[in-house]
Structure formats: C-alpha cells, structure tokens
Amino acid sequence: MRLANFRMTLSLESNALNPLNRLFSCRVFNPCLPLCILALMSLSSFAADNENTRKPVAAKKPVVSAQNTAKSAAKPSPKASAKNTQKPRKSVKQKATVTRPSFGRIAGLHQAGDLLDLRSSVALVIDQDTHEVLLSKNDMAVLPIASLTKLMTGLVISDANLLQSEMITITQDDVDTEKGSTSRLAVGSVLSRGDLLHLALMASENRAAHALGRTYPGGMSLFVKAMNDRAKGLGMASTHYVEPTGLSSRNQSSAKDLAVLVGATYDVPLLRELSTSPGREVDVGRRTLQYNTTNRLVKSPNWDIGLQKTGYISEAGQCLVMQTKVAGRKIIMVFLDSAGKLSRIADAERVRRWVENQNARTQVPSADTAG
Secondary structure, X not given: OHHHHHHHHHHHHHOOOOHHHHHHHHHHHHHHHHHHHHHHHHHHHHHHHHHHHHOOOOOOOOOOOHHHHHHHHHOOOHHHHHHHHOOOOOOOOOOXXXXXXXXXXXXXXXXXXXXXXXXXXXXEEEEOOOOOEEEEEOOOOOEEOHHHHHHHHHHHHHHOOOOOOOEEEOOHHHOOOOOOOOOOOOOOOEEEHHHHHHHHHHOOOHHHHHHHHHOOOOOHHHHHHHXXXXXXXXXXXXOXXXXXXXXXOOOEEOHHXXXXXXXXXXXXXXXXXXXXOOEEEEEEOOEEEEEEOOOHHHHOOOOOEEEEEEEEEOOOEEEEEEEEEEOOEEEEEEEEEEOOHHHHHHHHXXXXXXXXXXXXXXXXXXXXXXX
C-alpha cells in the first residue's frame, strides 16, 4: 500500500521535471525504488525491535515441556510416596501338601466300625494277665509298624547281654537313606550302648537304633536275623523285619503279634524303665543334648504306664502300643494307622475311660452294716 502511494506521488511530480530528470528517473531511480523501500521497512522494523528491548519484560510462566511433564508425573506426591513405600502384599500361595495314604487306608480298614468309634484303623485291647480280649478291630491285619520296630531292637540287644557302657560312634552308615529323616546325633558322635538304647526307646532316635544293630556281633545281617528269630520264637507268625529302626515299610506285623511283643518286652525291667523315661540328657562332645519322650501320656498323672512305644511313617500312619494299669487291671493297648498324632492319644484315653466304666459296672457296692 505504501509503495503504491509513493509511486502515485512520484508520477504526479515527475510531470513537472525536465526531460533530463525524467531520463534519470526512468533509468536509475525507478529500478532502485523497490530496494530503497525494502531497506526503509527493515530499518523501521529494527528500530521497533530495539524499542521493545528497552521495555521491562513481564515475568513469563515457565513453559512446561512434554519431557518435564512426564518427569513431574513420575514423581509421586508425599501421600502417594508414603503409600508406595509400603510393599505390595504378595498373594500367598498355599502349598498343596500331598499326603501319601497309609497301607491301612488303601485297604479300607478305616471304614470298619467299633463300639468306641476309634480313629485308629486297627486296635486291640487285652487283659495282660488273663489274655481276655476286651476290644478288637482289624487285629489280624498285617501293616507297616514304623518305630514300634524298636521294641524288638531293644529286646534283641537285651538278649545278647552286651556291655551297656561300651562306647559306640555314629557313622555315615547310620544316616537314614530310606526316608531322608534328620537326626540330632551328628556323624562322629560317641555315646554308650546304654544311651543309644535309651534314646531309641524313649525318643525314637533312628540313628541310635541303627547303630545298635550295626555294632551287634556279626553285623547288621545277623542282627536282623536275630529279630526275626525272636519274633518266630514268640509265635509272631505275621511279623517280619528287615532293619532295626522302622523306617522301612517292609517291617510289618499285626496288632495281635504286637500285643505279644509288648508282653515280652515288659518282662525286661531295663526296657520298661527306658521306654517310660520322660527325658534324658546326653553329652555329645562339647554339647549336651536334651531328649524327651515321644508319648505325652508318660507325664500324665492319670496314667500308670509300664511300657510304651510310638511310631510313624506315612505307610503306617500314627501308631502306639502301651502296657498300662487301668482300674487295677494290667492292660495292653495296640493302636495302628491312626488318623493323627493326637488321635492315637485320644483313642487311648477313650479306651481307658471305657475300661474304668466297665469295671465300675461289674463291682457290686457293699452296704455298711456296722452298728
């Protein structure tokens, strides 16, 4: 717009110029006119920019770039950070415990009923003196007997009249390779034969029982043979042993045979004493180990127990045998393949109360005729 007005003014004024001036205007001035106008416009723009730089600049808000926005979003607020410091709760996955069914359960023995509704698949209660059968349940079934085996181990050791004070070293041969069970008796521990027998019967110590068989005159093979010969001599026709601890499921017997074994073991005072001991401290090198009974009824004032042994492997279930006195009677109890460690104890308690009640019914109260 400015260029058009300037040309119009120039054309009006140029009419008054002489020919020489018109010639100069056409040849020199007119071609340079656009360049001059552009130069003037640049100068005016430059001056305006300089003036703007002299004015105070108002504070501008910081420009938030996309990168800064991302960083600020990544920084949590104080409340959020406090929450985030708490570790997220992990979902607890419960491990599925796979329990191998016992031989008795596989055979369906637990489905058999009895008048006391016992939790053990096999049970036998007899009068020790008269051999009267007070209660029986699957008493002829042949099953793994776990650590009840150690009663025969003790009986064979007792029969051999070996020196109880002889020191025996636990070796790698005594480590359980059948079930992979652990023991507090480390390889290299040295104990007397008497202490090993004590721990085997009272605390069901497997390495102790194995060491007793390993150091038997003639070695382990002759010891196992002695176990089976002793069982045969007692008339235990359904019983068979392959090792002295009970870790093998091939050590098998019946409740009827085990009642015979309990009676024979009870006849040995040393075995009675060791099996019913509540606890024992043994020195193993620089350490002293405290062992306790595996049968809680031993410490109960309600029980008078003359001999006992517990046992467990998955194939056998929970087992318990006892010689005890109930209502003045010597009673032998055998429980095999019980549902749990407390169940076998509960079965024994149930039988004891039942025998006491039966005895109370048979007694005729006498009247006081004095006076």
